[in-house]
Amino acid sequence: MRNRTEHTFVAPLELEPGVLRFTLPLPSGPRHVHCYLLRGNDGWTLVDTGLGLMETPWEEILAAVDGPVARIFITHMHPDHVGGAEAAAAATGATVLQGRLDYLQCERVWGSDDWPRRIADWFLVHGVPPETAEELLESGHVFADFVRFAWNPEPVEPDDEVDGWRALATPGHADGHLCLYRNGVLIAGDTLLTPITPAIGLYPESRPDPLGDYVETLRLLADLAPRVSYGGHGDTVREPAARARAIAAHHVERLDRTQAALGPEPRSGYEVSHALFGSSLPAIQRRFAVAEALSHLERLVVLGRAERGGDGRNVTYTGPQPGGRDTA
Numbered sequence: 506m507r508n509r510t511e512h513t514f515v516a517p518l519e520l521e522p523g524v525l526r527f528t529l530p531l532p533s534g535p536r537h538v539h540c541y542l543l544r545g546n547d548g549w550t551l552v553d554t555g556l557g558l559m560e561t562p563w564e565e566i567l568a569a570v571d572g573p574v575a576r577i578f579i580t581h582m583h584p585d586h587v588g589g590a591e592a593a594a595a596a597t598g599a600t601v602l603q604g605r606l607d608y609l610q611c612e613r614v615w616g617s618d619d620w621p622r623r624i625a626d627w628f629l630v631h632g633v634p635p636e637t638a639e640e641l642l643e644s645g646h647v648f649a650d651f652v653r654f655a656w657n658p659e660p661v662e663p664d665d666e667v668d669g670w671r672a673l674a675t676p677g678h679a680d681g682h683l684c685l686y687r688n689g690v691l692i693a694g695d696t697l698l699t700p701i702t703p704a705i706g707l708y709p710e711s712r713p714d715p716l717g718d719y720v721e722t723l724r725l726l727a728d729l730a731p732r733v734s735y736g737g738h739g740d741t742v743r744e745p746a747a748r749a750r751a752i753a754a755h756h757v758e759r760l761d762r763t764q765a766a767l768g769p770e771p772r773s774g775y776e777v778s779h780a781l782f783g784s785s786l787p788a789i790q791r792r793f794a795v796a797e798a799l800s801h802l803e804r805l806v807v808l809g810r811a812e813r814g815g816d817g818r819n820v821t822y823t824g825p826q827p828g829g830r831d832t833a
C-alpha cells in the first residue's frame with residue numbers, strides 16, 4: 506500500500522477565515538482527497554475522513570488546529586470519504602453525523618459480507634463476461650479493507666442545520682449525498698469538482714436514474730450560485746454556477762455519444778462502456794465505466810431515447826425503434 510500511495514499529508518491550510526482544508530492520499534483514482542475543518546462556536550466540524558489507512562496521522566492533524574473537533578460530518582458513503590470515520594471519531598471523541606439514506610447504503614455496501622457477490626451478479630446481468638466480473642469484484646474489494654465507517658451515526662436529513670450550515674440534498678454521485686452551505690460557501694463533497702467531473706454511476710439497490718438526479722442537483726447549484734465551492738478532490742471552484750452548467754453540458758454530450766452507440770441490435774451496458782471509454786481499461790476503471798454507461802443508458806430510457814430489453818437474466822438496450830416516440 507505504502508509505495509503505491511502518493512503521500513500528500515498536509516497541515517490544515519486556511520482557505521478563508523474559519524474554513525481549513527487538509528489533504529489525504531489515495532492509492533488510486535485522483536490520488537488524494539480533501540477534508541475540511543469548519544470553525545464553529547463549540548469547536549470544529551470535520552467534513553469527511555479519507556480512507557481508513559493505518560498511517561492517517563489524526564493526532565498530528567488535530568494538534569495543528571486550535572480547539573476541539575466538535576462533530577464529524579460525512580458527505581457520502583464512498584470509501585475515500587467515509588473510510589476513516591471510525592478512526593477520526595476515536596481520535597476526536599466527536600459524534601459522527603451522516604445522511605440517513607446515505608448511511609443505509611453505507612451499511613449495506615461496507616457492513617455486509619454478501620455485497621461483493623451481489624454486485625458481481627449484477628455485473629453479469631449487464632453483460633460483463635464471468636472472468637471479467639471476478640476481476641471487477643476483486644478490484645472493488647481492494648477498498649473494502651480500508652473502510653472503517655462509524656456505526657450508528659447521528660442521522661442527518663436534507664435541510665437540517667449542522668452548526669449553522671444547511672445540509673443540501675445533492676443526489677447523483679451518491680443517492681444520499683449531502684453538501685453543506687452557508688453564506689455563499691459550499692462544502693461540495695463530490696458534487697462539484699474541477700478539473701475532473703464527478704462519476705455518475707448506476708449501482709444495484711440504488712435510485713433508478715442517478716444521472717437525472719444529478720442534472721437536478723446541478724440545476725439547484727446553478728440557481729443557488731455559491732460564491733465559492735470546496736470539493737473533495739482537485740481545485741477550489743471559483744465560479745460554481747458556471748461549473749455546474751459546464752458539467753451539465755458534458756453529460757448532454759455524453760448522452761448523445763451513448764445514444765450513438767445504440768442501434769437495433771441489443772447491446773449490454775458492458776458493451777456500451779467499451780464504445781464510450783475504449784477497451785483497454787484496467788478492472789477498477791472498467792467498474793466505473795460500466796456503471797457510468799448504465800447511468801447514461803437509463804437516463805436515455807427515461808427520456809424516450811433508448812429502450813431497455815432483456816429476459817430477466819440479462820439487461821440490454823436498443824436505440825429508439827422506427828415508428829417509436831422519436832419519429833412521431
Ligand SMILES: [Zn+2]
Binds near residue numbers: 583
Ligand atoms: Zn471522492
